[in-house]
Amino acid sequence: MAYGEKVIEHYENPRNIGSMDKESSDVGTGLVGAPACGDVMKLQIKVNGDGIIEDAKFKTFGCGSAIASSSLVTEWVKGKTLDEAGEIKNTKIAQHLALPPVKIHCSVLAEDAIKAAISDYRTKSEVVEVVSGARELVSEQAAE
C-alpha cells in the first residue's frame, strides 16, 4: 500500500513519543485498542491549573497510519482546553493525513484515545477534589 506524504512524515519523525507518570494527579491516560486487532494506542495528557493541556505523549503499536494518527493528535491537543480537545473528530484526522478508507479505523482509535485520556483525567481530579474536600472538613472539625 502506498502511504500519503503526511503519514510517512509523522512515521519518520513522530512527535511526542514517551510516557508520563500515570499515577500523577495532573496526568490523564487513555489506552485504547487491542493487540489482537493489531493496534493499541496510549495517549497521555498533562493538564495545568487552568484546565489547559500543556503536554501530551503517546506510544502506539500499530501500522504507520495508526502511528501517524496518534502523533498528530498529540500536536493538536496541546494548548487546548479539555472541552476543545474532546471535540477533535476522527474525520479531521483522516482528512489531514489523507487516510484511505481501509485506514479510517486508525483515526477513530486516535479520537477514542483522546476521549479516554480526558475521561481518566476528569475521574482522577474529581477524586482529588472529593479527597481534598474531605480533608478540609476534617481539619475544620479538628479546629473546632
Add this chain to the structure above:
Amino acid sequence: MLTESNIKLPIYMDYQATTPMDPRALEKMLPFFTEAYGNPHSRSHSFGWDAEEAVEKARAQVASLIGAVPKEIVFTSGATESNNLALKGVSRFYKDRRDEIVTVVTEHKCVLDACRHLEQEEGMKVTYLPVETNGLVDLDRLREAVTEHTAIVSVMAVNNEIGVIQPMVEIGQICREKGAFFHTDAAQAAGKIELDVNAMNIDLMSISSHKMYGPKGIGALYVRRKPRVRLQAMINGGGQERGMRSGTLSPALCVGFGTACALCEADMGKDNEHISRLADRLYKGLTERLDDVILNGDRDQRFPGNLNLSFSFVEGESLMMGMRDVAVSSGSACTSASLEPSYVLRALGVEEEMAHTSIRMGIGRMTTESEIDYVIATIIEHVNKLRAMSPLWEMAQDGIDLRSVKWSEH
C-alpha cells in the same frame, strides 16, 4: 561498517511471491519471440515443427525435475490453473463413484477456493484438516479422513507463508492404500526440494514457473498415466495437451520454464547450500541481537528460503514501512483489505497479536551475503525504534502480563 555502496537498493526478499528470471532461461526464450515464432501445433511446415520440438524438449525438462515422463506433463498458465484443473477435473470425472475431497486449512487460497466452489456448487463433500502448531498435518487424522469415497487428497508440498514441508511420502502411501488420488500444490517446492512422483506416490502435481526463476504466465500439471488419472477439461477447444487443456502453447514461455527446471535440477545442491547458509546468517543475526523473535512453523521440516518471524510488540506493517528499501511480506492484517491476520498463522494457533507482528523473508538464488547483512541491520534498527514507541513493549518491560489487561476490542 556496512556501506550501501556495494548493494543495489531496493533489496528483493519476497521470493515466495515471485522470483527474478534466471538470465540463462531468458536467453533461451528470446528467439521464440522473433525468429522461431511458429505455432507448435502447425503440422505442415518447419515453423511449426521447430516450435513443437522446442516445446517437447521443455516438457521433458519439466518431467525430469520431478521424476515423471514427458507425456504426463500438461502445460497451463500457472499453478492456480493447475490446482483448479486437478481439483475440478478429477472431481467432475469421478464424482459418481467418489464424491469426497480431503485438503488442509493452510492450503493456498486457490485450492481452498476451488474446494469451496466444488462443495457449494457441485455437491462434493470437503474435509478441511487442521494442522499442528508446527504447521504440519497430523497423519493419523489424515488416515481417518481419507475413505473409499475420497476422490482426491490435496496437500501442498511447501507452504507459501511459513515454508514447512508436509510429509509427502507418508501422505502418498495413505492415499494409495485408500485408492484416492494424491494431488500436491508444489508451486513453492518444485525446483527447491527433491520431488519424485513415484517415490512419493503423487498422482497430480501443480508447478509454477515464476517461483523457480522461469517466466510468469506458465506452469504445469503433472497427471499420472500409470495408474491412469482421468480428468474433465475446463478449457475446451483444439484438444491440445492430450485434450486436458486446449489452446495454443507459447513456445517461448515453455522454453523459459523448461530451462528453469533444468537449471534447478542441475543446481539444486548448490542453490540449497547457498540459501541455507544465508538463512542461518539472517536468523542468527537477528535473534542474537533482538529478544522476543519467534520463528513460525516447524524448525526442521522446512524449506530454508522462507523465514517467517514474529517480532513481538512490533506491528508488521509498521516494520515494513520502516524497511522500505527491503521487499518482504507480512502476515499482519493491515497489508490486506480484510484487516484479518494471516489464516495460515491462525491455523497454527499463533495468537492474533503475534500474527500481526510477523514478517516473511524470502531468500533465493540471487540473494547475496551483503544484502542479508544490510537487512539484518535495517530490521534491528527499526524493531528497536518501534519497540521504543510500543506501549506493549513498555508494559512487557514493566512486567505486566498483556493477557491480564482488559482490552477494548474494536
